[in-house]
Amino acid sequence: MANNGGKDKNTALKVALSANLGWGFELFDLVVYLYVANTIAPLFFPSSSRIASLLLFLLTIVIGYFARPIGGLFFGHFGDKIGRKRLWFISLLGMGIGTIMMGFLPTYYQIGVLATALLVLLRMLQGFFLAGEWGGGMTLVSEFSPDGLRGLFGGIQQGGAALGLIFAVIANEVALSLAPGNAFGTLGWRIMFWFGAIPLIIALTVRWKVGESVEWLSKVANKPEKVPIITVFKKYWKLVIIATIVLFASGSIYYGIIAYMPTFLELHTDLTAYEIDDVVLATNLIWLFLSPLTGYLSDVTKARKKLIAITGFIIGILVYPMVYLLYSGSYVFAIFAGLLLGFLFAFQYSLFPAWLSENISTNVRYSYIAFSINLGVAFSSFAPYIVTALGILFNNPVIGISAFDVLAAIIGGIIVLLSPPDKVGIKLD
Template identity: 80%
Template sequence: MADNGEKDWKTALKVAISANLGWGFELFDLVVYLYVATTIAPLFFPSSSKIASLLLFLLTIVIGYFARPLGGIFFGHYGDRIGRKRLWFVSLAGMGIATVSIGFLPTYYQIGILATVLIILLRIVQGFFLAGEWGGGMTLVNEFSPPNLRGLMSGIQQGGAALGLIFAVIANEVALALAPGDAFQTYGWRIMFWFGVVPLAIALAIRWKVGESVEWLNKVANNPEKIPIATVFKKWWKLVIIATIVLFSSGSIYYGIIAYMPTFLGLYTRLSAYQIDNVVLATNLIWLFVSPLTGYLSDVLKVRKLLIAILGFVIGALVYPIIILLATGSYVLSIIAGLVLGFLFAFQYSIFPAWLSENITTNVRYSYIAFSINLGVALSSFAPYIVTFLGLVFSNPVTGIAVFDIITSILGGVVALMSPRDRVGLELH
C-alpha cells in the first residue's frame, strides 16, 4: 500500500469484513455437517452400529478436504496470474452452491449407494472451492492492510470462522423449531443446509464491491510468474513445510475439539440440544470478539511466530483439563471450558494470515498461502475421525481427544519457532 492513511484503513476494513463473512460461510458448511453427523450418518452410511456409521460419515470430511490442496493450487495459480478478486468471488459462489445442494440430496433408503456417492462428490466440490476462499481472503486482507495493522485486519478475517459456528447454532435452532422431534431426521437437517443461503447472499453482496489488490497490480500484473506453485516449491519449500505443520496443528484443535464439540457433547453427555448450542455459542462469541484484539496485539508487540509457539504450548497444556470439564456434562463447566478454549484458540488463529503473508513475495503469495494452509487443514480433517476412533481404542473419549490434541498442539508450537524472522510493520515483499 502507498501509505497508512485513512483511505487505506477504511478499504482494508471493508476487505477484512468481506473475508470475515466469506470465511464464516465456508466454516458454516463444515460445522453444520458435524452438527447433523449423528442424525444423517445412518441416512447415507447405514450400518448396524451407530458409531460405525458415524466413523464412515466423518471420513467424508477427510475425502472432501483432500480436494483442498488441489483447489489451492488452482486458485493460487490464477489468483497470482490474473488477479485476486475474481478468483475469490468464484470460490465463494462455488462453495455456496455445493453446500446448499447437500440439503436436497436423497438418502440411501431412497436411491441406494448413489446417495453415498453424491454426498462424497459434493464434499469434494466444497473442498476444492473452499481452498480458494480462505487462501484468497488471507492474501487480499494483508495486501490491502497498512503495514502496522495487518494483525488487526487478519484477526477480523479469522473471526469469521467463529461466525460460521454462530451461523450453525442459529440454523440448528431454526431447524429444531420448524422440524421438532422425529421430523428433524426427516427434513430438519436439510433446513440447516438451506439456511446457508442467508450468509452466502450477504457475503457475495459485500464481496462484489471489493476492488483488486493494489499490491498485485503494482508488483505482479505486468509480469506474473508462469507457474507460481513451481516457484514456491523451488524457492520456499521449507516455508511450505513449516506453514503446513503449524496449520495442521491448529486445525487439529479446531476439528478435534471446537467443531467436534456438538458431536462429543451429544454422544457422551446428557446436555440438551439447547444447552449444547449455548456452549458452542459461548466458545465462538468470545472467539469472534477476541480475534481482532489479539491480532492487533501481535502488531503492537511486533512478534508473531513467538506468540504462535507460546499459544501452541499453552493449549497443549490445557487440552486435558478442558476436555475433562466438557465431559462432566455440567452446563456451567462446559461453558467455562468453551470460553477458555475459544480465547486461546482465537489468540493463535488470529495471527496466522499476517504471519504467512509477511514471509512470502507478492508474485506467489496466493499460491503459497492457499496450498500450505489447505494441505495442513486437509491433514487435520482426520481429527474428528481419529479422536472418535481413539476414544474407542482407549474406551475413554476424553483420553482419545487429549492424546491426539496435546501432541499436535505442541508440535505446532515447536515448528512455528523455525519460521523466518518476523517482519511486522514492514512493507510486503
C-alpha cells in the same frame, strides 16, 4: 504509532469484513456437516452400529478436505496470474451452491449407494472451492492492510471461522423449531443446509464491492509468474513445510475439539440440544470478538511467531482439563471450558494471515498461502475420526481427544519457531 504504508484503513476494514463474512459462510458449510453428523450418518452409511456409521461418515470429511490442496493449486495459480478478486468471488459462489444442493440429497434408503457417492462428490466440491476462499481472504486482507496493522485486520478476517459456528447454531435453532423431534431426521437437517443461502447472499453482496489488490496490480499484473507454484516449491519449500505443519496442528485443535463439539457433546453427555448450542455459542462468541484484539496485540508486540508458539504450548498443557470439563456433563463447566478454549484459540488462529503473508513475495503469495494452509488442514481433517477411534480404543472419549490434541498443539508450537524472523510493520515484498 503504527506505520500505515500509505494504505487506507477504511478500505482495509471493508475487505477484512468481507473476508470475515465469506470465511464465516464457508466454515458454516463445513460445521453444519459436523453438526448433523449423528443424524445423517445412518441415512448415508447405514450400519448396525451407530458409531460405525459415524466413523464412515467422518471419513467423507477427509475425502473432501484432500480436495482442498487441489483447489489451492487452482485458485492460487489463477489468483497470482489474473488477480485475486475474481477467483475469490468464484470460490464463495461455488461453495454456496454445493452446500445448498446437499440439503436436497436423497438418502441411501431412497437410491442406495448412489446417495453416498453424491454426498462424497459434493464434499469434494466444497473442499475444492473452500481452498480458494480461505487462501484468497488471507492474501487480499494482508495486501490491503496498512503495514503496521496486518495483525488487526487479519484477526478480523479469521474471526469468520467463529462466525461460521455461530451461523450453525442459529441454523440449528431454526431447524429444531421448524422440524422438532423425529422431524429433524427427515427435514430438519436439510433446513440447516438450506439456511446457508442467507449468509451466502450477504457475503456475496459485500464481496462484489471489493476492489482488486493494489499490491498485485502494481507488482505482478504486468509480469506474473508462468507457474507460480513451481516458484513456491523452488524458493520457499521450507516455508511450505513449516506452514503445513503449523496449520495441521491448529486445525487438529479446531476439528478435534471446537468444530466437533456439537457431535461429541450429543454422543457423550446428557446436555439438551439447546444447551449444546449455548456451549458452542459461548466458545465462538469470545473467539469472534477477541480475534481482532489478539491480532492487534501481535502488531504492537511485533512478535507473531512467538505468540503462536506460546499459545500452542499453553493449549497443549490445558487440553486435558478443558476437554474434561467440556464433557463432564455439567452445563456450567462446559460453558466455562468453551469460553477458555475460544479465548486461547483466538490468540493463535488470528495471527496466521499476517504471519504467512509477510514471509512471501506478492507474485506467488496466493499460491503459497492457499496450498500450504489447505494441505495442513487436509491432514487435520482426520482429527474427528482419530479422536473418535482413540476414544473407543481407550474406552474414554476425553483421553481419546486429549492424547491426539496435546501432541498436535505442542508440535505446532515448536515448528512455528523455525519460521523466518517476523516482519511486522515492514512493507510486503
